[in-house]
Amino acid sequence: MNTEVVIAGVSLKNPVMTASGTFGSGEEYSEFVDLNRLGGVVTKGMANVPWPGNKTPRIAEIACGMMNAIGLQNPGIDVFIKRDLPFLKQFHTNIIVNVCGKTIEDYCEVVERLSDEPDVSMLEINISCPNVKEGGIAFGQDPKAAERITSEVKKRARQPIIMKLSPNVTDITVMAKAAQEGGADAISLINTLTGMKIDINRRTFAVANKTGGVSGPAIKPIAVRMVYQAANAVKIPVIGMGGIMTVEDALEFIMAGATAVSIGTANFANPYATIEVIEGIERFMENNGVEDIHELIGCVK
């Protein structure tokens, strides 16, 4: 049975990765999960300097999901390289560093800092965080800006680049094509959907940022639809995510056209979720006589 997939020349032993921002840099979850078994670990977004993030409360629960406005708090790329990367290098998995910034120069600085790190397999460029005022989403909702930042990052990146797309757009295929046009090696989607929750007892917003990114099973059908549309609009591989809790959810994304999937919010409800999905894929393939995972990728037309 073959569960290996290849994205931009990078081999993943199985198509299951973590979703940025839900798994730190792997250390905390390594108490629950053998990181060697994962197709890849996608880190929390890293900027050129430490970011303090937003005020609390930063999260709220919603029906079948959650809303977050962490604000991309991170210790900065230097700390990541010095502390987190050596930790991750101990494992036989792909290290995919999520990169965030406020300006194109910020993104490029992080990407250049990582160019001497051969243990980093790929870079995921976050142009879709809805919770920071500048940067991020500013590039993720305008196809021209998305194409431009993609090509600027691509010029400087030693590793393949994955552009992480926002669902907060009118037509996801326009953004997917813009990333491809800019030279992206792959795209990942969906980031969170912008939402709002009111705390009626305190008569205020449930998260301090007023709005937050909605994730979890509540958004899964939207994510599957967008992955399907994007996969059919571009030639580069698509990494699918958005509310995957179980193997059945992961298979929906794969059949819709995702070459790999990321598990995010599910980690909070079940720290073993990644491993359970990996084992579930193997079981599904065995039970259904599937020899190669590629038989499933995009099989629903």
Added chain:
Amino acid sequence: MGEKRKVRAVITGLTKLAEDIFSMWIEESFMAGSAKAGQFLALYSDSAERLLPRPISICEIDREKGRLRMVFRVAGAGTEEFSQKKEGDSISVMGPLGNGYALKGKKALLFGGGIGIPPMLELAKELAQEPGCEVQAVLGYRDSRLFLKEELEAYARVYVSTEDGSAGTKGNVLDAVKEHGLTADMIYACGPKPMLKGIQKFAEACHIPAQLSLEEKMACGIGACLACVCESKETDSHSHVKNKRVCKDGPVFSAEEIVL
């Protein structure tokens, strides 16, 4: 693999202590074996509608029988669900989480406010076993519907304050301290933010070291998601910004290191 785990644990006891306050014992010998006073557990709903764990402080640890006790307040649909479970039912739980209190000093002053009272029981029990340690506890309630007071009296000299004055000192826990002229060489506290803020000031004015246990909305419970941070005075060595993770670096912080 580490010391934390997530399991399905059997509920060995569930009783109502006061209006909306419930006491739950679970059987979990692994967690009971390593848990410390001041740590917490993450309890999960059985409903797919509620994904995030509820952080609940550990009220008692029975290492011999491998059991843990939690006393919680029904504050929403999740805790409502927990309160309606029955003895013999099971519940998903992750832990033990957080750092817990460091047992220090010879004259301890414990402050528990509302649903911050439960962790004081295990703490008082452990402090009472420390040779020569005098344990005093000030418990702050809304009204005369007291809970855990009698159980705490087995390990500590207990003082009570109520907001409406229906039991003990009228006012807050610091009013009770004034009334009784209490002193200490170590303060331990858990309760609502305004109470902790008052204790932080009081401790600074009296030059008494204080350990404050904070509460914040959590998602992962293990330090990965950075949802439950609190402001720190200095740049934190892990985050490299001025905040700390309540679930992992806390929930217990030294009063001097945090901004409330």
